[in-house]
Every structure is written in C-alpha cells, then in structure tokens.
Amino acid sequence: MSFPISRIAALAAPLLLAGLGGCAAMGERHAAMHAQHHGAYSFGLWGDMPYKKAGDDSKLPAVLASINASDIAFSIYDGDIKDGSSRCDNTIYDDALKMFGSMKQPVVYIPGDNEWTDCHRTNNGGFDALERLAHLRRVMYPTLASLGQATMPLEHQGKAAGDKFIENVRFTRGPVTFVGLNVPGSNNNVVMNAKECTGKSARKAANCDAANAEYLERDAANIAWLDASFKAAKAAGSRGVVVVIQGDPGFDLPETEDLDESQAPGVSGYRNFMAEVSRQTTAFDGEVLFVHGDTHAFKVDKPLHAPNNMMTNFTRVETFGSPSLHWVKVTVTPGAASLFRIEPVIVSQKK
Numbered sequence: 355m356s357f358p359i360s361r362i363a364a365l366a367a368p369l370l371l372a373g374l375g376g377c378a379a380m381g382e383r384h385a386a387m388h389a390q391h392h393g394a395y396s397f398g399l400w401g402d403m404p405y406k407k408a409g410d411d412s413k414l415p416a417v418l419a420s421i422n423a424s425d426i427a428f429s430i431y432d433g434d435i436k437d438g439s440s441r442c443d444n445t446i447y448d449d450a451l452k453m454f455g456s457m458k459q460p461v462v463y464i465p466g467d468n469e470w471t472d473c474h475r476t477n478n479g480g481f482d483a484l485e486r487l488a489h490l491r492r493v494m495y496p497t498l499a500s501l502g503q504a505t506m507p508l509e510h511q512g513k514a515a516g517d518k519f520i521e522n523v524r525f526t527r528g529p530v531t532f533v534g535l536n537v538p539g540s541n542n543n544v545v546m547n548a549k550e551c552t553g554k555s556a557r558k559a560a561n562c563d564a565a566n567a568e569y570l571e572r573d574a575a576n577i578a579w580l581d582a583s584f585k586a587a588k589a590a591g592s593r594g595v596v597v598v599i600q601g602d603p604g605f606d607l608p609e610t611e612d613l614d615e616s617q618a619p620g621v622s623g624y625r626n627f628m629a630e631v632s633r634q635t636t637a638f639d640g641e642v643l644f645v646h647g648d649t650h651a652f653k654v655d656k657p658l659h660a661p662n663n664m665m666t667n668f669t670r671v672e673t674f675g676s677p678s679l680h681w682v683k684v685t686v687t688p689g690a691a692s693l694f695r696i697e698p699v700i701v702s703q704k705k
Contacts, residue, residue, distance in 0.1 A: 398429035402675025405437035433466020433600030442473035480556030531587035537599035542623030650675030
C-alpha cells in the first residue's frame with residue numbers, strides 16, 4: 355500500500371492564522387465571547403523539548419509557565435523528551451514525569467524516537483531499544499488517566515501500565531475525538547539494512563531482527579487502533595478527529611514529477627499507517643487534524659492527496675521543537691466554518 359503525498363507550501367497557514375495581526379485584541383475578545391456561547395475550548399500542542407545539549411533547560415521554564423498561564427483545557431506532548439545524542443538512562447523518564455507533573459492542566463504524552471527507538475546508539479548508552487520501550491510503558495503510563503496536576507480519563511489500547519500499546523490512547527471532548535499513537539521518528543523503528551543495524555550502534559543482527567518484528571506487530575496494532583478510533587468518532591457524532599504521532603512521515607521530502615516521495619526508503623515504516631490515515635480521512639465527513647513533531651519546524655498545510663485531489667478535510671500541524679521552544683494553541687469552535695483554529699504561541703525568553 356502507498357499514500358501519495360506532495361508538498362503544498364503554506365497553503366492553509368494564512369487562512370488558519372487569520373486574526374493574529376491588525377485588530378487582534380478585538381478579534382480575540384469576539385472569539386472569547388463566541389466560545390462562551392458555543393461550547394468552544396482550546397488545547398495545546400508541544401514536544402521535542404528539552405534538549406539539554408541545545409541549552410534548552412534555561413528556556414523550558416518560560417514555555418511551561420506560558421502553557422500554565424493559558425486557558426487551555428489540556429495539552430498533548432508529541433514526543434522526544436530528550437535529544438537524540440544523549441543517554442537513555444532511567445533519569446530521563448523521571449525528569450519528564452516531573453516536567454509533566456508541573457503542568458496545571460492535563461497532559462497526554464505520546465512517545466518519540468529519542469526515548470526508545472534511538473537508544474541503541476552508542477552515544478545514547480547502547481541500550482536495547484525494546485527494553486527501553488518496555489520501561490517507558492511501565493513508568494510513563496502509571497495510571498489510565500492523563501499526566502498533569504489535573505487529570506482526565508483516557509482510553510488505552512493496552513489495559514495496564516507495562517502492557518503492549520498502553521501508549522496508544524483515545525478520548526473525546528465536545529465534537530472532537532482525539533487519538534494518540536506510538537509512531538515515532540527514525541522510520542518507525544524499521545531497520546532497512548546491515549549498515550543501519552551496526553552504524554554507530556550497539557545492536558547486533560538479532561536486535562535488528564527483533565526491531566523489525568516489533569515494528570510489524572505495533573504497525574498492525576496502530577492501524578487497528580486508528581480504525582477503531584474513527585469508528586468511535588462516527589458513533590459519537592464527532593465532527594473532527596485529531597490524530598497525534600511523533601514521527602514526520604515524509605510530507606516534506608523533495609518533490610519531483612517522477613518520484614512518489616511516499617515510496618522513499620527512509621519513510622517506508624510509515625507507509626501502511628499513512629495509507630490507513632488516507633483511507634479513514636476519505637471516508638470521514640468531518641475535519642481531520644494530523645499532528646506530529648520530529649522535524650522541529652512549525653507548519654500548517656494540507657499535504658495529503660487522494661489521487662490527484664487534495665484532501666480538503668485534512669490539515670497537518672507540525673509542532674515546534676528544540677531549539678525553538680514554543681507551543682501551538684488550537685481552539686475548537688462547534689458550528690464554526692472551520693472547526694479548528696490554529697495559533698502559534700511564541701514564548702519570549704526575555705528576563
């Protein structure tokens with residue numbers, strides 16, 4: 355299966371970010387009044403921070419304070435609790451839990467590649483990546499509720515801490531169903547060849563075989579969870595679905611007339627999953643907001659096609675990441691022409 359995707363530079367951004375300039379204050383007051391009367395709410399998106407080697411520790415408190423001071427109902431963190439060239443010791447998960455525990459609103463955590471997939475690298479300590487995934491499942495999902503000082507219930511694909519796929523979550527708020535899945539960077543844990551297996555890595559051939567077996571099992575589980583989530587959204591009458599993963603599935607690969615960039619080897623691990631995303635989006639009457647991190651550059655666009663036609667109900671949001679420590683605010687307004695209003699929140703680091 356394949357999914358045709360091509361780059362449409364900044365297609366949706368000017369429309370979705372309208373109202374940020376000019377009479378912004380008046381527009382925000384009007385939006386707030388409209389929200390109060392129409393059941394609107396906002397949520398935050400952030401991830402790929404802090405990277406200690408990039409000096410993020412000094413910048414992170416301002417980001418956390420900005421999110422805590424906002425009026426969002428909850429936030430979703432789309433992976434990478436550390437950088438990709440530092441050790442995967444137990445302390446990095448403990449530090450992440452402390453970070454999420456400092457948040458006043460509920461936080462939904464989605465895993466990234468830096469905290470498990472890439473831990474085999476020698477500069478990460480040469481860990482067994484699958485052992486780190488098992489550890490992550492035990493400690494980062496201590497209950498079935500969200501993280502944060504205030505919590506909210508979540509539905510999980512796994513049933514208890516440590517279970518396979520406990521990290522795949524779902525919940526509904528208002529007219530929107532939210533789905534989080536473990537689809538990380540580094541090609542979704544696919545090992546393509548012997549060079550990838552051994553280069554700057556502590557892995558042996560058996561570890562690489564195990565990684566590919568893990569991918570196949572998790573990919574099937576992810577597709578099943580996505581399918582069940584869209585069915586749940588339709589049953590609930592949801593007008594929108596928000597899908598959150600960490601890995602960039604290759605939306606922004608160089609575009610040519612002769613190359614279907616979705617077929618590039620470096621994104622082969624996303625192919626089945628994105629084919630299912632495309633299929634579900636086509637069959638869904640409402641809006642689909644697809645969120646990912648991984649490549650650290652804020653983007654809002656409509657890069658998904660089914661064939662030769664842009665999927666107008668599909669919007670991609672890529673969140674900020676180190677060293678640009680900011681976050682994204684999304685407002686859901688039932689009954690509005692566009693269900694989702696997307697705003698970058700730029701955090702000043704001035705003392």
